[in-house]
Each structure stands twice: as C-alpha cells, then as structure tokens.
Amino acid sequence: MSRHPEVKWAQRPEKVYITVSLPDAKNAKVNLEPAGIFTFSASAGAENHNYELQLNLFDKVNVEESKINVGVRSIFCVVEKAEKGWWKKLVRGDEKTPHYVKVDWDKWADEDDDNGLGDLDLGGMDFSKFAGMEGMGDDAMGDLDDTDDEEEVSKPEEGKSEKPDEHGEKSEAAPSI
Helix, strand or coil: CCECCEEEEEECCCEEEEEEECCCCEEEEEEECCCCEEEEEEEECCCCEEEEEEEEECCCEEEEEEEEEECCCEEEEEEEECCCCCCCCCECCCCCCCCCEEECCCCCCCCCCCCCCCCCCCCCCCHHHHCCCCCCCCCCCCCCCCCCCCCCCCCCCCCCEEEECCCCCEEEECCCC
C-alpha cells in the first residue's frame, strides 16, 4: 500500500509552486501533463515505503516552461500556468482538498498583494544544499543557563590588573615591573 507525502503549494498569477516534502527520497519520479495532471512516486525511509500521489491541478499548465528540482529533503516544482490568473485552489473539482495538501505560507502571496516583490526569485539556486538548515535562528543553541542575569565584564586598563584579595574581592593592583 502506498503512502502520501506532504505537499505544500503557493501561487503567483503565472505559476504555481509545489513542494513535495519527502526526506531522502529514492527513485523520485515526477510527471506533469498539459491537462494539469501532476503525478509523483518515490520510496523513502529505512523500510523503503512507497509514496505516490496524483493531483488534478485546477487548470492547464505549460509543461515545457515548468521546472523540477529533486533535493535531499524535498522535491520542488515551479509549474507554469497555461493561462495567467489566480486559481481558487490547487486541485480542480468540488471535492475537499486532500489532507496532505497544505498552503506554503513561506511562499504565499495574495491576489491583492502589491508589495513590489511580485515573483519569488529562485535565482537558479540548488535547493538541495539548504536541506536540514531549518530552525537555525539566533537562539539555535538555546539558553544554557536558566538565569537572565548577565554579568558585564570589562577589560582592565592597560598597565593595571585586577587581582582578588583574600576575601575574593577584586581590587586594582600595581602593575608588575
């Protein structure tokens, strides 16, 4: 029995971005037909589970202008629409969108957004080099200590040194000659 990988999508008037999230996919096969039929199959995991999906996209697509990048953690597709315009949803028909298809809020732009960005610039990047980097923020190491108190340390002036006395208090000592 086949499983379904998680699929995220976003769009612009002239293209649709589809990301199939499947780390370490083996034998990944992606097929796109002009009628808007998107199929995917691969195996992944320690037990080589089979993953498959078929999506009947909302409208026709331009296969020749579409691009696919198979990376280490995901398969990223830029699907060119046959006709420019905003789709109401990713798949056609009145059925509910499958549970494994989600909006990619990182790439999403609303129809009425006019922030000058207009298009997601992919710049010909090899996305597989960025795999596994999620969550690398300013606080990637976490807080090693639960206290919020930070002790400010200043550098002693040149020629002077601070030495603790017998009670552990720091006092300026005469420079050594």
